[in-house]
Amino acid sequence: MYQLKKVAKIFFRRREEWAIGIYCGDSPFNLKPHPQAVNPVLTAKDVTDTKANFVADPFMIYEGGSWYMFFEVLDRHDSRGKIALATSQNGVTWTYCQIVLEEPFHLSYPYIFKWNNEYYLIPETYQTKSVRLYKATDFPTQWVCAGILLDERSYVDATIFRHEQRWWIFTCAQAGNDTLYLHSSEDLLGLWTEHPQSPLIKGDASIARPAGRVLSMNGKLFRYTQDCQKIYGKQVNAFEITELTTTHYQEREVPENPILQPSNSWNNIGMHTIDPHKIAENQWIACVDGKKKSFVFKAFE
Template sequence: MYKSSNFNSISQVFTKVSRVNNRYLAGIKNIAKIFVTRRSEWSIGIYIGESPFDLVSPDTIINPVLTAKDITDVPAHFVADPFMVRENGIWYMFFEVLNGLQNKGVIGLATSSDAYNWNYQKIVLDEPFHLSYPYVFKFQNDYYLIPETSEASSIRLYKAINFPTQWSYVKSLLTQSDFADTSIFQHNNLWWLLTATSESRNTLRLYYSEDLMDGWVEHPKSPVIQGNKSIARPAGRVIVFDDKIVRYTQDCERIYGHQVRGFEITELTTTSYKEKEVKNNPVIKASGIGWNQIGMHHIDAHQIDKKKWVACVDGKRYRLVFEPRFNK
């Protein structure tokens, strides 16, 4: 009688423990499904090379130089689309910060004395709509900024009131379309704009004007690229050097932001447009490992010596994210 009672008690305990373990293991399985997700994460690096078509990550730099963890004033999911300028010996980098709280892009600022080591400063531009691709340039001793504002259906021009931290909206150069990754440059006393349109960003349009502020006209050959997502979407600053005009383009044929290709614009007038692909394509691409494991989609290259270029780039990797959500 005693042995039987004891045995039954022990058996009941083991049964309860087994049930608890099963529920625990099932719970762990459910939690894993809920909590662990794979997110693509962009960060920013520095490349150097002898030409804007031959750029590599130097041994003297630990890339990436800026990540979401460097952002201190908003909860950032990633940083991307860097553009930089040099003023009085200091490099200023403007870039997209994806604000995780609002799920929209804002524009951040970092500074450097050598273009290699960067210090994050602050968010310098925030709007009710998404901002990215902060194309910064200097004209007549003033700094201007054209960020992507496709959610506002316009190309918006900003001017620095107090460079580099205070920017004021000037006007919309073009409206009534979802312009993406607008790139501006000067050539033969005219201003030129390359910008991507269409939902899939597979169309590249060209505009020109005698005046930065007004009079923008679509080129008669525009769209200069149509229905081709491997060469349409701009991927950084258009560079003019050695009597050449070079545009970078995102190659999104395989996946979004996989690699960057270069094209030399060989003929550019108000009536004609021709280009050819550069030999060293892709200029940058996914490495398969590390911070740029699955993609690179942006270059801003600057010539700092006869055979020395420095460029800010971005790269994408996968990261496991643990999210605080529970099953009800």
């Protein structure tokens, strides 16, 4: 008499995992993996206060001899993005600290900046159909919502900058990643108005969605954009803003494009956020993110 053996059924599913790395170069358009960094410098495994699926969307600021990096942690328990903090003394080796901002809705793309000796964050809050400004009450771990800058649309990746005594914000429509809006205001918490040429880009997912901080360099402005044409967040390009007034906008592609593209095992299928900072003459350091494809295996009897 034969005894039937239980056979395990093996299932697998594909998963895209984002992680964070450090790049450097002689310009913000010529960046390579930092030779002293072990990329990725931050992954989901570094998150200690929750179970994370991935980390992404890094932005950093240098204050008091230390680097502070803010980034998205996608919580495995509720599939909701939260904003976390890591610190570094040299910009190369990073220590995860904690989640510093969470809401009942998804948060990502934590654009950090300083104005009038105050620290501000503008994380993506598209589920609220608004762009919200957060202010530090105790930098870098305590934040409160200071106001709503834009509403009525599901904006993603709001990117703020100051130019000609005005504040400006690029945003993208969440649906399709193919529409770029521009608003401006005289005051950070004042009345924001949409530019008469907005949407600046419509129906082009290869150049519409912001990918990082707008740079002001040598009297010129540059914006980064992620290519979402074929897959979400495939690579990063840059454009020089050649004209920006309350009535006119023009830009042109920089010749160095693409600025970031898939390369190694940790970022072999995409890159979509960059935050470069000048640390010396012809020396730049940047936090970036990248995604890889992995497979999760499960066996059932």
